[in-house]
Amino acid sequence: MKGNKKIEFTRYTALIVIMIIIFTAIASKLFSLQVLKAEEYKEKANNRSIREIPDPAPRGNILDKNGTLLASNTQSYVLVYNQTDDSDKTFFDTMDKVFKILDESGEAQQDDFELKINPFRFEFRSDDAKTKRLLELRFKKDRGLDAEIQKKLFSNKKDKLTEEDQNKIDEELLKITPEDTFKKLVKQYKIDESKYSLEEQRRFMIVKDTLKMQSFSGYKPVTVAVNIKKDTAFKFLQILNELPGIDVTTQPIRTYPYGELGSSFLGYISKISSDQDKYQEKGYDVSTDYVGAAGIEGVFEDRLKGSKGGRIVKLNRQGRVTAELGRRDSYPGQSIQLTIDKDVQAAAENALDAKMKELRDNPFAQYRSNTANATRGAAVAIDINTGAILALVSRPGYDPNLFAAPGRLSSEDYNKFFSPDLTQFGMQYIQQRGLMSYYPGKSEDDVLNMLFPLDKSIQNNTTIRQDLYDIYPKPFFNYATQSLVPPGSTFKPLTAIAGLESGVITPYYGMYDNGTFDKGGGHIYQFILDGANGWVDLTKAIEKSSNPYFMTVGKLLRTAFGDDSLAKYAWKFGLGKDPNSNVKASTGIEIPENFGQVYNSTSAKNSAANIYLWKTMSTLKNGSDDRGNSFTSIDLYDNDKDSDKVKGLKSDIKKSIQNAIKEGSSAFDKSNYKKMFSDLIQSDSQYSGKDITDKQIGKIIDIIYYIAVSDANSQLRGGFNMYDASIGQGMDQFTPIQMVNYIATLVNGGTRYKVHLVDKFLDADGKVIEEVKPEVIEQTGVKPENIEAVKAGMAAVNEKGTAAGAFQNFPIKTGGKTGTASLTNQESFGRTDYAEYVGFAPLDTPQIAVCVMIFDGGQGAQAAYVARDIYSAYFKLNNTQNSSQAANAENNG
Incomplete structure (x- = not known):
């Protein structure tokens, strides 16, 4: 043992052992990572995230009564960008x-970005200045531009900002400006x-x-281009590795196969812009989702929208989907089958367009008319036995397709729809x-500022004008219902x-029509356009449209029964x-x-009370009236700076003026007015x-008396209001949909049905969920013999009266009534008479009623030609116009 040397365990030896252990562990780990688990970690390296897309x-379909698709969905290729750190x-x-x-492929980038260039401007989809x-x-604010302003104005303010601060x-x-906004976003x-x-940029x-x-609202791919061609989609699929973040997918796009056809009731879909909070509460993604914006699309959004689905996917470093881990299927919305007949709808649209073009091309073809601006109109056809709109x-x-996918709406279309240049047009x-x-x-x-005044409700506005006299054609205004x-x-x-x-006339009641009518007070009205019609009874009066006859009936x-006697029948x-x-x-x-109203005493008083109050307030503030009287100016307009007491006094005075307008001298107390004005002058600082x-106060009171009692109330008590109403003028105003339902009610025997567009609601498989049944609103109780007497007159209109030109040689007997309605002083603002027609067919067994109105169309006979084409489509006379088919249609329907 003497030769054995003992090994000493030094700190150096310990270090060597530790180093060996460490390197062995590292080598072992590297072997495990690079060899044993190489594939697993390679996949993890590529798959950076798991997300839900x-x-x-798909929205539910909209169909016509025969099952023809009016709105549906088509699958389209969509180019998307997925954001990752690498992309x-x-x-x-x-x-x-x-x-x-x-x-290069002729495709358009998705573009619903409201900030435009060349020139810099905003394009918001609204024709209302306040909404814009x-x-x-x-x-x-969504882009944070308010933060800099808030910091500048209120950096030292510790309390919550007030409403005034926000303003x-x-x-x-x-x-x-739009240009400065663009530059800020570029940065x-x-x-x-x-x-x-x-x-x-x-x-x-x-x-x-x-x-x-x-x-x-969480992760979503950004749509770069929608509805791209199949060849373009494959072109991108072949080079995806060169385009980090880019992918191609599919999604349903709303499609309207017939373009403009039915836009008046179909509506359209649009990106959510207003009422965002409301849609967020309902689970919509306000940054990407589209919703119904008008018509059936808008009213039945909750039924049509369906339930969104989603996919749990793996995205690699390039932002592309490498695997689908799970799926929640989307479910289509309900489909809606309408009462509309596509062929009748098409015929009505084509006929109205053709007639309006003819009127514009021949503006002076009619006496006393200039139809160069016959650009607006409406036509409605209804099933008289159900209230179903055809x-x-x-x-x-x-064209609703313009709004179904981003980028389709050109700047020219945008201006036409939402931002017309009324200065240039005017x-x-x-x-x-x-x-x-x-x-x-x-x-x-x-004159421009009188016809198209600047919108004073918009602060600092110098360009936005109002169309005061309904001159400019408005595509999104429904002339048929509104x-x-x-x-x-x-x-x-x-x-x-x-x-x-009521018994004031019989079918045989007659009179001599000399073309004039005495309205009372020495005012004899002469009907130059109609002329004298000679001796007329009821049938002849309807045929010739005798104004003196029907004004006499009104008288x-x-x-016999007072000012509301005509209204009581109109309301039925x-x-x-x-x-x-409380009727809706x-x-x-x-x-x-x-919903329009017929002349009646209550509505007339309410209307006059508002109109003449504003006249009184304007006169008092001006300090002079239209008779040349001058007096101390008094301001009754509301003012934010008014004290509560001043506001109350102004309100009391205005209510008293309105009562005097409605009730006359019995409601006019001079001593009370003197007290109210004295209190106002003492309380309002502007008179200090x-x-x-x-x-002077007495003179002001006299001015009020003249306007409110001598003028306004005496106008209300005049018989001419009733006489004008009896020939469809004066206060009478209705929509085409009201008019067509009135005719349907008249010729079906007196049953007024609820008007409806929807026939059925269907599930995704086409099975009926709910069916809309005809609903009776009122039984008028009109005697059959009286209905027949009126129908006889309407038959005469089409056979030999004012609509005979349109229905000459028409194979089915029909009835109708033309109308030529005017506005007060219409020539001074360039307007011409409305051309109107209401009618029904067949004569003896009515099935369909129609109403046609052409704005600035001249005489009512022009509208009858549109009705004729509607009948032809309904009875399918365009295919085989033979006498046997016409007879079958008339007798059997």
Whole structure:
């Protein structure tokens, strides 16, 4: 043992052992990572994230009564960008390549970005100036432009901002021009201005901005281009490895196979812009989802939208889907089958378009008319035995496909729909119509500001104008359901019913029509256009549209039963409603409508009270009236600076004026007015230091008496209101949908049905979920013999009266009534008579009723030609117009 040497365990030896252990562990780990688990970690390296991608639900279809698709969905190829850390690094190079391929392939980048260039401007989808203002504020706030302003104005404020503070921020935001907004976003999104053109900057901005907006609601791919061609999709699929973040997928796109056809009731879908909070509460993604914006699409959004699905997927470093881990299927929305007949709808649209073009091309073909602006119109056809609408037309229309996918709406279309240049249009209109002759001493700018006044509700507005006299054609205004129009002579059958039912006339009641009518007070009205019709009974009066006859009926009704005697019958037929009742003002139609009113004492008083109050307030503030009297100016307009006491006094005075307008001298107490005005003058600081004597107050009270009692109330008590109403003028105003239902009610025997567009609701498999049954609103109780008497007159109109030209040689006997309705002083603002027609077919066994209105169309006979074409389509006379088929249609339906 002597030769054995003992090994000493030093610190150096310990270090060597530790190092060996460490390197062995590292080698072992490397072997495990690179050899044993190489594939697993390679996959993890590529798959950077697991995310859910939402799948949109197909909207339910909209069909006509025969099952023809009016709105459906088509699967389309969609180019998307998935954001990852890696794809972000090459964003600009990648998108530059993408844009070049899209351009070479004739494809358009998705573009619903409201900030435009060349020139810089905002394009918000609204024709309402206040809404545009709100949308501009939301646009700028969503992109953080208010933060800088808030920091500048209120950096030292520790308390929560007040409403006044927010208003200051809003005003400063609105001062940021579209160009400055663009520059701020270029900087925010780090777009190189020196490297890319203005157009290229905006293309990058669209994608970057969408990424920012969508980031508020979680991860979603950004749609770069939608509805691209199959060849373009395959071109991208072949080079995906060169385009980090880019992928191709499919999704349903809303399609309207017949373009404009039915746009008046179908509506359209649009990106969510307003009411975002409401849609967020319902689970919508306000950054990407589209919703119904009008018509059936809008009203039945909850039924049509369906349920969104989603996919749990793996994304690799390039942002492309490598695996689908799970799926939640989307489910289509309910389909809606309408009562509309596509062929009848098409015939109505084509006929109305053709007639309006003819009127524009021959503007002076009719006596006393200039139809150069016959650009607006409506036509409605209804099943008289159910209230089901067969056709509903509003002109001008629009193509809903323009709104179904981003980027389809051109700037030209946008301006036509949402931002028309009423200054340019107005100037051309004034010159073409020769309107300067009506305004001697006025300049063209003066007349422009009278016809198309600047919208004073918009602060600092210098460009946005109002169409005060409904001159400019509005594609999104539904003239069939929302336009209130004087019915003219198309109302006369109702006057006949009122006269017959009340007993003031019989079918044989006659009189000599010399072309004049004495309205009382020495006012004898002469009907130049109609002339004298000689001896007329009821049938002849309807045939010839005798104004003196029906005004006489109105006079007899008023003398026997009072001012509301005509209205009581009109209300039974849906022409207005009793203002003192709880009856809903509606025809029942599912889409938005206005509801017009017939002349009646209550409505007349309420209307006059508002109109003459404003006249009184304006006169008092001016300090002079139209008789040349001068007096101390008194301001009764509301003012934010008014104290509560002043507000109360002004309110009391205005209520007293309105009561005097309605009730006359019995409601006019001079001593009370003197006290109220004395209190107002003492309480309102604007009169401080002014010596307003009792004599001056007395003069003010006399002015009020003259306007409110001598003028307004005496007008209300005049018999001419009833006489005008009996021929469809004066206060009478109704929509075409009201008019067609009144005719349907008349000729079906007196049953008024609820008007409806929807026939059935269907599930995704086409099975009926719910069926809409005809619903009776009222049984009028009109005697059959009285209905037959009126129908006989309407038959004479089409056989030998004012519509005979349209129905000459028509193979089915029909009945109808033309109307030529005017507006007060219409020539001074370039308007011409409304051409109107209501009718039904066949004569003996009515099935269909129609109403046609052409704005600035001249005489009512012109509208009858449109009705004729509607009948031809309904009875399929265009295919085989032989006598046996016509006879079968008339006898059997």
